Every structure is written in C-alpha cells, then in structure tokens.
Amino acid sequence: MMMSDKCKEHVDSCRFCWMCHHICPIGNATGLERNTARARALGISLVNREAIPLSDIMDNIYECACCSACVKECVTGWDPVMFTKETRLQAAMEGVLPEYINVLVDNCLETGNAYGITELDAKLAEAIAKHADKKNVVLFLGVDARYKVPEAAVKAIKVLEKVGVEFTVLAEEPTSGAQLEYLISAANETKEQMAACADVLNGFAKVVVYDPQDAKVFKREYKEWGVELNAEAVTFTTYLAELLAEGKLTATNSGKEVTYQDPFQLARDLGEIEEPRKVVSAFATLKEMLCNGKDTMWAGNILMKEWMNDVIVDVAKDRIRNAKGVGADTIVTASVSEYAALCSVEQLDVQIITLEDLILA
Ligand code: SF4
Ligand code: SF4
Structure with a gap:
C-alpha cells in the first residue's frame, strides 16, 4: 500500500502501544482488542510490510469513529486518525473499499447524502x-x-x-x-x-x-x-x-439540572468549550459528567449506524451511564447525530434533548 512516510512513522509508533486503549468509545463498547488505535496500527503495518493484503483490514479501518480521543490522549503526539484516514483514501484508490462503504460513497456522489435520500420531510x-x-x-x-x-x-x-x-x-x-x-x-x-x-x-x-x-x-x-x-x-x-450575550436571545433559567454532551468536533477539534455552556447555563443548571470538554467521550452517530448499529447503541449506552453516574436525568446534545444515537437506546432513566429543546421549552 502507498502510504506517506509521515503516516508510516505514526503507524510504527502506535502498533505496540497500549496507552490510549481505555479512551476509545468503540473499544470500550465492544471490549475487543481490535477496536484500539494500536490494533489498527498493527494491521496497517502488516499491510505496509506486504504480510497481508489491504482488503483484510478494511472492516477494522471502518470501525473507527475518527473521534480523536486517542490523539488527544497521546502524550507523544502520534495520530491514529491521520493514518486511518490515509488508509481509507488508499483503499478507495485501490478499489478495495468494503461493499457497504461503496454503497454509501455512491449515494454521496449521486444524492449528496450517504443514505441516498432525495425527498425532504x-x-x-x-x-x-x-x-x-x-x-x-x-x-x-x-x-x-x-x-x-x-x-x-x-x-x-x-x-x-x-x-x-x-x-x-x-x-x-x-x-x-x-x-x-x-x-x-x-x-x-x-x-x-x-x-x-x-x-x-x-x-x-x-x-x-x-x-x-x-x-x-x-x-x-x-x-x-x-x-x-x-x-x-x-x-x-x-x-x-453571541445572541445571548447581545441580549437578543433571552433566557429564563428553569433550575432544571442537566448535563451537556460535548460533540468532539466542537470541543476537541475546534476548541469550543465555553460557548455551549453559556447557553445551557442560561436555561438550566449544568452538572458536568465524566469526560467533558476536550476529554469528551463520543456518544455515537447516525452514519456508522449504517454498518455497525449494535455497537453504536452500546456506545450511546456507555454515555448515558456516564450521565447517570453524576445523577443527571437529562442530557443536552449539540450534535444532531449524537442526539439520534442517544435516542436509539431503549431506556427511560435519562431524557435526551437538544439545545433547541432546552431553549424552546
Ligand atoms: S496514539 Fe499514542 S497512546 Fe495511542 S497507541 Fe498511538 S502511541 Fe500509543
Ligand atoms: S479516533 Fe476514536 S474511535 Fe478511532 S481509535 Fe481513536 S479513540 Fe477509537
């Protein structure tokens, strides 16, 4: 497989390391060794050394949410998301994407969305x-x-x-x-x-x-x-x-205790931690759960449900457990995808709402 020297270096540094295995939401949900950054690196390194074909590791390559929790955790600065994405690109170029991914890619190209939906509600x-x-x-x-x-x-x-x-x-x-x-x-x-x-x-x-x-x-x-x-x-x-700070969005604090699910894209990738908290705290009392802010734990998404629904439900269950751990009975979400994943868990203990629900209540 063609892989940049930079990625090869990251792969070879990760493949025998265990230091971030506890932080992977997918590994935590499945309990499987294969769902760690290290296992993914080991598979890629075997492909790079021509010991196995690229097609052998593709399922595993698509078992990563690219949530960057491992990247954040890595004290030595290695980046499993980078080598996972480069492997996906290479697989697309070599024509060895799994069939269930080909279908989604074709839908994206034909309809603009992976689900192939053309009609709006x-x-x-x-x-x-x-x-x-x-x-x-x-x-x-x-x-x-x-x-x-x-x-x-x-x-x-x-x-x-x-x-x-x-x-x-x-x-x-x-x-x-x-x-x-x-x-x-x-x-x-x-x-x-x-x-x-x-x-x-x-x-x-x-x-x-x-x-x-x-x-x-x-x-x-x-x-x-x-x-x-x-x-x-x-x-x-x-x-x-911003609208809240300008007085255009007016708020009454209901006193309701809620916890907030940081989307990793906002908290980790874009460094947006305080802004959503200002909004949530204006309408309710915020109680932080374990792993928040930059350390957030991904709660699942809609896209990956297309090929690993049961695992995503388990990922969402883990996050609901974190909320229950601090006694929260409401999770406020800011990602529509995490909202859908959390709502797909059959449970009655914790209410799942969006930021808009909180504002419009
Ligand atoms: S990202 Fe860092 S902590 Fe995780 S496996 Fe690689 S080297 Fe180890
Ligand atoms: S990016 Fe997220 S899902 Fe992928 S290996 Fe790292 S922690 Fe796990």
Missing part, C-alpha cells in the same frame, strides 16, 4: 420555504438533520425565528463534503463536493453551521485543502452564545 420543507429569501446569514442544516432528524432541523429554524434574526435556509442545500471526508478522506470527489458547496455559501456573509461535523470540515479541512470559503462560518452553538 414535508414539515421541514415547509419551515425551509419560509426562509427562501436571500439574507446575509444562511443557516446550514447538514444532511443528518435534513434527511434523518428533520424535527431537529425544524426546531433549529424555530430558535432563530424566536430570536428574530433574518436568515436564509436553502431548499437545495449543497453537501459540505463531510460524509465523503469521513468515508474516503481527501479524495478528488470530496474536494469537488467541498468546492461546489463553498461556491454556494460564498454568496452569503455568514454561515451558521448546525451540525458540528460540517462545522469541523468548514473550519478545518476546507482550509487545509485550499477550498476557499470566504463566508464566515460560525457554529450554531457559538452563534447562540
């Missing part, structure tokens, strides 16, 4: 239609909210309506490229989707990004890969915190 379409006029600010919903959790997208629109800001929502929203970035990394197809999206968004002054996964690629990968997004990209949570 009627209520969401109605809510979007009210904001068809061109304003300076565009609310970017993202594919998970638009096609998988439309009720959350409707509430996000309602929150901005409540505040009274003028904004556009695109009926034909381009895909950010975030799903392809996760599935096949820096392929030409990913960059083409990103460039097409930037072209549309550059017609606005500000993009309020609802989904943290989109926010991460707008603010990080676009820059890294030279995709010019001239519009100012601001996360939905930071935008709410």
